[in-house]
Amino acid sequence: MENETKQDNKVIILKTTPRYIVTLKFLNAILKNSGKDEIDDILNFVIDKENLIKKENDVIIDNMVDEIFKKGNYKKLACGFFRRKTLNNYVLTLLRYMCLEFGYGIKYETKHTHVNNVINTSSTYKIIKNEIVVKKVVNENQIGKNSDKYKVALKFINQILKNLNKTEITDLTEFKGISRLDIIKEENVKSMEDMYDEIFAKNAFDKKFLGYHRKKVIKNYILTVLRYMCIDLGLKIVITDKTIQRDLISKKYVMYTISA
Secondary structure (H helix, E strand, O other), X not given: OOOEEEEOOEEEEOOOOHHHHHHHHHHHHHHHHOOOOOOOOHHHOEEEHHHHOOOHHHHHHHHHHHHHOOOOOOOOOOOOHHXXXXXXXXXXXXXXXXXXXXXXXXXXXXXXXXXXXXXEEEEEEEEEEOOOOOOOOOOHHHHOOOXXXXXXXXXXXXXXXXXXXXXXXXXXXXXXXXXXXXXXXXXXXXXXXXXXXXXXXXXXXOOOOOOHHHOOOOOOHHHHXXXXXXXXXOOEEEEEEEEEEEOXXXXXXXXXXXXX
16 A cells, blocks of 8 residues: 555555545544544544434535545445446445555444433444554465465355366466456355455454355355455455447446456
8 A cells, every 4th residue: 555654564544645635534523523623633523323323424525525536545346436326325434444454443432321211322433453454464475375364265266267167377466457347246255245254264364354244134155255355365356447349339447366
């Protein structure tokens, strides 16, 4: 990530990058809408659920759309911007993607208080360092091609390629230009489900990190698995558009590539 530098084997987030600056501006606009003090560090962001998802914050996104999605900051496709009208609380979706770019996560906490025999419930969102995501991969040994985790991911990817009648690979970064529509095909979903015991084995991937318990409410859960597998291995998914013309008809496809 261009937002990071390495110092004494620790990952240091560069607060002077345009991406960090626009993210902080976005968060402070949300806090201002809620009557809260501004912050100078993304990790100081804490807000209750009601104030995060209110409609005024959608207006912030509209007003900042050119800054947020300026070249070098965030990509609309990766942040689900074109699906925002079909997503509940898009501000939360955008915030999650922003945090991932810095190796951060969002912690959701619910508190119950008793007042005069009445139970009051309050929920808050807090940006935190995600110890799984924040790993900085600097060489092949850290990616761990001989690890159980990498081998399981490679087996999963090769099963997808096999189902699509494509050549199998020996390195995850050889997974290039695969159509989203191909990835989410039913046979690939079935292959993923058949591999759950291997994917979530002790030395492989964490169910919580891959959102397993929310799989029934996540559309195209296989894409979530693919994305978070790559994050856990220090890799990333690059999403691009590709226009293919057949019989004078042009059709746009969303393509997935795994990159270091």
